[in-house]
Amino acid sequence: MDLRVVGLTHVYAGAPVLQDIDLEIPSGRILCVVGPSGCGKSTLLRMLGGLERPDAGAVLQVGEPPEGCLNPLTYIFQDFALLPWRSVAGNVALALEDRRLGRAEIARIVDDVLARTRLSAYRDALPRQLSGGMRQRVAIARALAVRPACLLMDEPLSALDAQTRELLMDDLVGLWLREGFTACYVTHNLAEAVRLGHRVAVLSRRPGRVREVIEIDMPLEERAERMPELAVHERRLWQLLREEAAAADQELADV
Amino acid sequence: MDLRVVGLTHVYAGAPVLQDIDLEIPSGRILCVVGPSGCGKSTLLRMLGGLERPDAGAVLQVGEPPEGCLNPLTYIFQDFALLPWRSVAGNVALALEDRRLGRAEIARIVDDVLARTRLSAYRDALPRQLSGGMRQRVAIARALAVRPACLLMDEPLSALDAQTRELLMDDLVGLWLREGFTACYVTHNLAEAVRLGHRVAVLSRRPGRVREVIEIDMPLEERAERMPELAVHERRLWQLLREEAAAADQELADV
Amino acid sequence: AGAAAAAEKVAVGALRFTSHAPTFIAYERGYFADEGLDVELKFFQAAQPVAVAVASGDVDFGVTALTGGFFSLADKGAVRVIGGLMSEHPDHDGSAVLVSNKAWDEGVRSMADLRGRSFALTQFGSSFHYMAGRIAEANGFALEDMRLVPLQKVGAMIGALKSGQVDAMAIVPHIARPLDAAGAAHIVGWVRDLGPYQVTTIFTSAANTTERPELVRRFMRAYARGIADYRAVMLDQDRDPAATEAMVDLIHKYVYADRPREKAAPSIKAGAVHLNAGAALDVADVERQLTWFKKHGLAPAGLTMDKLVDPRFQPAGE
Amino acid sequence: MSEPACAHAREGARPVPYRGGGFAPRPRRWAGAAFLAGLIAFWEMCSRLGWISPLALPAPSEALAALRDLAQSGLLAKHLGASLGRLAQGWTLGVLAGIAAGLAAGLFSLARAGIVPLVAALFPIPKIALLPLFIIWFGIGEESKVATILFGTFFPMTIAVYGGVDNVDRTLIRMGQSFGLSRLSIIRKIVLPGAMPAILSGMRISASIAIILLVAAEMIGAEYGVGAYILLAGNLMATDQLIAGVMILSAMGLTVSWLLGMAERRLLRWRA
Amino acid sequence: MSEPACAHAREGARPVPYRGGGFAPRPRRWAGAAFLAGLIAFWEMCSRLGWISPLALPAPSEALAALRDLAQSGLLAKHLGASLGRLAQGWTLGVLAGIAAGLAAGLFSLARAGIVPLVAALFPIPKIALLPLFIIWFGIGEESKVATILFGTFFPMTIAVYGGVDNVDRTLIRMGQSFGLSRLSIIRKIVLPGAMPAILSGMRISASIAIILLVAAEMIGAEYGVGAYILLAGNLMATDQLIAGVMILSAMGLTVSWLLGMAERRLLRWRA
Numbered sequence A, B: 001m002d003l004r005v006v007g008l009t010h011v012y013a014g015a016p017v018l019q020d021i022d023l024e025i026p027s028g029r030i031l032c033v034v035g036p037s038g039c040g041k042s043t044l045l046r047m048l049g050g051l052e053r054p055d056a057g058a059v060l061q062v063g064e065p066p067e068g069c070l071n072p073l074t075y076i077f078q079d080f081a082l083l084p085w086r087s088v089a090g091n092v093a094l095a096l097e098d099r100r101l102g103r104a105e106i107a108r109i110v111d112d113v114l115a116r117t118r119l120s121a122y123r124d125a126l127p128r129q130l131s132g133g134m135r136q137r138v139a140i141a142r143a144l145a146v147r148p149a150c151l152l153m154d155e156p157l158s159a160l161d162a163q164t165r166e167l168l169m170d171d172l173v174g175l176w177l178r179e180g181f182t183a184c185y186v187t188h189n190l191a192e193a194v195r196l197g198h199r200v201a202v203l204s205r206r207p208g209r210v211r212e213v214i215e216i217d218m219p220l221e222e223r224a225e226r227m228p229e230l231a232v233h234e235r236r237l238w239q240l241l242r243e244e245a246a247a248a249d250q251e252l253a254d255v
Numbered sequence C: 001a002g003a004a005a006a007a008e009k010v011a012v013g014a015l016r017f018t019s020h021a022p023t024f025i026a027y028e029r030g031y032f033a034d035e036g037l038d039v040e041l042k043f044f045q046a047a048q049p050v051a052v053a054v055a056s057g058d059v060d061f062g063v064t065a066l067t068g069g070f071f072s073l074a075d076k077g078a079v080r081v082i083g084g085l086m087s088e089h090p091d092h093d094g095s096a097v098l099v100s101n102k103a104w105d106e107g108v109r110s111m112a113d114l115r116g117r118s119f120a121l122t123q124f125g126s127s128f129h130y131m132a133g134r135i136a137e138a139n140g141f142a143l144e145d146m147r148l149v150p151l152q153k154v155g156a157m158i159g160a161l162k163s164g165q166v167d168a169m170a171i172v173p174h175i176a177r178p179l180d181a182a183g184a185a186h187i188v189g190w191v192r193d194l195g196p197y198q199v200t201t202i203f204t205s206a207a208n209t210t211e212r213p214e215l216v217r218r219f220m221r222a223y224a225r226g227i228a229d230y231r232a233v234m235l236d237q238d239r240d241p242a243a244t245e246a247m248v249d250l251i252h253k254y255v256y257a258d259r260p261r262e263k264a265a266p267s268i269k270a271g272a273v274h275l276n277a278g279a280a281l282d283v284a285d286v287e288r289q290l291t292w293f294k295k296h297g298l299a300p301a302g303l304t305m306d307k308l309v310d311p312r313f314q315p316a317g318e
Numbered sequence D, E: 001m002s003e004p005a006c007a008h009a010r011e012g013a014r015p016v017p018y019r020g021g022g023f024a025p026r027p028r029r030w031a032g033a034a035f036l037a038g039l040i041a042f043w044e045m046c047s048r049l050g051w052i053s054p055l056a057l058p059a060p061s062e063a064l065a066a067l068r069d070l071a072q073s074g075l076l077a078k079h080l081g082a083s084l085g086r087l088a089q090g091w092t093l094g095v096l097a098g099i100a101a102g103l104a105a106g107l108f109s110l111a112r113a114g115i116v117p118l119v120a121a122l123f124p125i126p127k128i129a130l131l132p133l134f135i136i137w138f139g140i141g142e143e144s145k146v147a148t149i150l151f152g153t154f155f156p157m158t159i160a161v162y163g164g165v166d167n168v169d170r171t172l173i174r175m176g177q178s179f180g181l182s183r184l185s186i187i188r189k190i191v192l193p194g195a196m197p198a199i200l201s202g203m204r205i206s207a208s209i210a211i212i213l214l215v216a217a218e219m220i221g222a223e224y225g226v227g228a229y230i231l232l233a234g235n236l237m238a239t240d241q242l243i244a245g246v247m248i249l250s251a252m253g254l255t256v257s258w259l260l261g262m263a264e265r266r267l268l269r270w271r272a
């Protein structure tokens, strides 16, 4: 299932946020999106998932989601969006409850994803009893539980410690290798972007436009070992962002 | 004003979270704290700021805060803690309102910190109209506004884009050079830790203990240029955390 | 009458007051059953809802004072008066007129002194309102010369009188006497001195009078026996103490039932009132009342005696 | 959105299904007014066709005629003036006292221990049952009427406010403490605005209760007042006037609801 | 905490001042009961010393004596049974209908446009004023009594519930939609639990109102019932019985409040 963004434009209360975005996420590929804070990345992701209607343009899905996939387009929210009244297991189960799965099947899936996100010991804890990083892992576990065809991830690893992040990144790569999902991955961490993205789209400052899309050919599974070779891409991204920031500073100075 | 942590221990509902923590933050120094997610970093920070009472042990403050400092121990919360009903400027002003400053003085300080965090254009926006990164910048602006003697920062940069992060890190270094505040800085980003910390404390997995404290002698102002030299520290931290994670995995496997 | 076959179901609205005793007597002693009536008692907290319930057909018979609301229902063709029950009688204590200690100290000694004074009533259009009108009329001043204060409940009226917030009120003797005796207020006159007064009447729905006159007649016969029993014992309680105690026992089942009998008995005895023998109706006084209510805009102008009273159910004689 | 979608349709592409939206009712002013008007028209029709007996409910036109009579007699203004004065006093005092008590119960353990059971014990006491005692306590003047309304609004307000305070996000309070705000500042700037949705909801409820209690309040020696008018109409079984009086109360309720709706839109603008 | 603090005191060190805590009232069971008991004892004392005239308020001991008489006559159980039955029916129906209407008004624009003004217009209508009409509409049986309580609880419940629904975090709802939950699931699993604090607060208010309305409900043709008992006591000017009846109502209110407190602790455990 490919996703295609065509001429997408959005305006919040008179202020344009996204302008003429054209993007393509071919089936089984990961698109990373980077850009200055407030440039509209989260907004773009909401439109990809059908949670918001663009003012102009469209998000198209080409082809069918694969078998066994419970929720084709699945989010990981920037602010986690956990139900405070449900335990960790309950929050994960929520995503499965409308799917006509047996109780036992649900329990099995929940156990599985909690183990993969190293949360088994916190099954029955309430969100308020968890640390920030643990909450984010619950949100990731919930997303993994529905076997998504396309994952829409809004800085999914930002609150995690380096170690867990590394592990989950490996996990994501492994998952991708096994299941070949499509993904749009918003991040601020350029190392993450070059590690996970088949392509990296750089958005300009608000109103967000696509400034450049960088292709990275190296297979995902090799990247962990060949990080130094990726540095060139990281530097290129860094430079693009720096230019954006400089331009923004210029604007502010003009005001 | 030094901060000293003596034999600090805390238990949440029967489960120990922090155990026998001894730490020293000398006046004008920055202590970075790293550790696995859920090991009690935020809890430790709450106790440093007097927001929670430890079950045993104490947090001591040695000496007086410097002149002109409005709120000696100042937080930057992991989840921002912005008042949803106040505008950006109003949220920053909140911290100043109980201080017998004139209206004009408050407005001046607010303008100043909003400019420093590049939020001047969003003075009157409400939190719900801001992106995640912008919210975090508001929280930082609010903390800077009270000219703290000791900043207690809980992953203050995690939701920011690389560029803004770099700028704010420079800003923090600049601020520190000018005003020499004391700080306890919790982060998951090891690069940040070695860039900002005079010392870096590594906590073990839950229940958190101090596993090691690394001293970094290089002056802060030189670090931006001499990053490669810092790599050795970063690798050392990485290794310590990796061991913790391995041990945690071991435990989980045993369960 | 032929009771046995199929007793007719009849609902009677009742209030837990001693003045409703004939209802309880006729019910307990089987007088209704003798007439082939299968009576069900329905209890109310105030008389007006009984009239509404009769109008809506939920209840067949009730007892009420003549009030603005009742006249209005009669005018709508819903209810009709078929007999008289309680009345002021020269030989018996009826309602007394009380004044507060404050008014007494200011020199109010008789009903004539009530001009310019405040007078408590439950509601406008109630029988208390009418009594105030009679007092004014008999003493030669206008009703407007008194300040009428509606207080909804007898309890509230007494409270207001005791605390001197109103100057005067009219009330049944078994409340008036103890107040006077305790020095909480002063009796300055009796309503019976103002002339004959038909206080409460028996009524039924207009539909019953036209469609089931025979039933109404049977009810009235049974009711009259209840009244006769009551009069025989309660109006001269010392003549046959055993009968009196039996009557008190009967009434105590319905009135003051939540108090022990020994506490309830004095109240029941003191509450004995004058009831018209044979449920005879003082038609002339009813007409006088209707005129008065109409004059003060408290009854519909179009209401006639024909519409209000159905005289066919009056006993031939005592 | 439709054009590009069409352009790509032949390649088997279709727009991502829209799943968001909803759960955000927008005020539709005219719909509400039209609905009420329709309801009254329907009632009039039923009355005219004889589907509703005049004994059960007079036609709205009759009630309106009674209302016109009242207005022409000049008494409407007197009744309204008397009632609105009592309402304004009783409700304002009740709401302020309720906010104070609710805040105390929401903030202090000891206050909660005293206030919650007291409210639970005293709120269910019917004002009409206590009328005789009210007369002795507060007399038969304006005090007793204002007191009736005050007591009626104080309790629900207290409950709503402390429920709202309980629901204020504790991390915001911790934030205020960390900036060294005084207790009073925290209450004024964090707790009160945070509890504002519940306070407004409580004001909606207590305003209606205050209007209801007009009748009870004006049972005691009231010469003028909408409640007194209704009581008299009830005593005389003048159902057209009764309904006219009830319509005045309804109009008051609608006005208060409309004012509170405006206040809500202003004060809760920060909510999505 | 004290030992190390002392050890370091001579070096000029002092513990960081504790600024957190507070703003989290803990239930203190005994304090509440003790407070009420103290209040009643104080009242008794005032009565005995003659500071409160028996005219203004009978002593609690007299009311308790009346209560004992009532219990011994065997009527207490009958009164209580009748009233509790009416309460349970009327309140349950009113609460359920209120939750349904409140949810609808909180979720759908059109329902809101209809329900909000209707509630604003009908809630302020006093039940006592309509008693004559209630008799004609619902008769004098149990229906009219249950209906009185139902109408009294339905409106405040509706207001509380839609206020609560408005306050549910919209990002949680978007999350539910993003996982393709059905509308019903979102309402059941996200909106209802999110509005639960407001629903419980509304139940507190409506339960008290239901108890208040017992008196109004039992004005019409009630043979047994606490309200009927109070009305009779009022008619007969028996203030000791009046207060005894009021005490029964208070006890009911306390019981409901206690039950709801337990429900709150269970259902809202997730709150800090």
Ligand SMILES: Nc1ncnc2c1ncn2[C@@H]1O[C@H](COP(=O)(O)OP(=O)(O)OP(=O)(O)O)[C@@H](O)[C@H]1O
Binding pocket: A012, A013, A017, A035, A036, A037, A038, A039, A040, A041, A042, A043, A044, A078, A206, B128, B129, B130, B131, B132, B133, B134, B159, B161
């Ligand atoms: N409801 C809203 N009303 C008005 N403006 C909004 C609203 N939501 C978002 N915005 C504005 O839209 C812009 C884009 O927001 P968005 O959350 O998409 O940014 P982002 O790229 O995800 O930023 P970050 O990296 O900081 O998360 C921001 O400038 C924000 O102020």
Ligand SMILES: Nc1ncnc2c1ncn2[C@@H]1O[C@H](COP(=O)(O)OP(=O)(O)OP(=O)(O)O)[C@@H](O)[C@H]1O
Binding pocket: A125, A128, A129, A130, A131, A132, A133, A134, A159, A161, B012, B013, B017, B035, B036, B037, B038, B039, B040, B041, B042, B043, B044, B078, B206
């Ligand atoms: N209120 C609470 N009740 C019970 N347990 C709690 C509570 N708050 C925190 N904890 C537990 O204490 C531990 C430490 O939490 P803390 O938030 O300090 O972690 P952290 O080191 O900041 O993690 P992160 O890096 O993910 O933010 C966690 O395991 C958490 O489950």
Ligand SMILES: [Mg+2]
Binding pocket: A041, A042, A043, A078, A154, B131, B132, B133
């Ligand atoms: Mg974002």
Ligand SMILES: [Mg+2]
Binding pocket: A131, A132, A133, B041, B042, B043, B078, B154
């Ligand atoms: Mg943390």
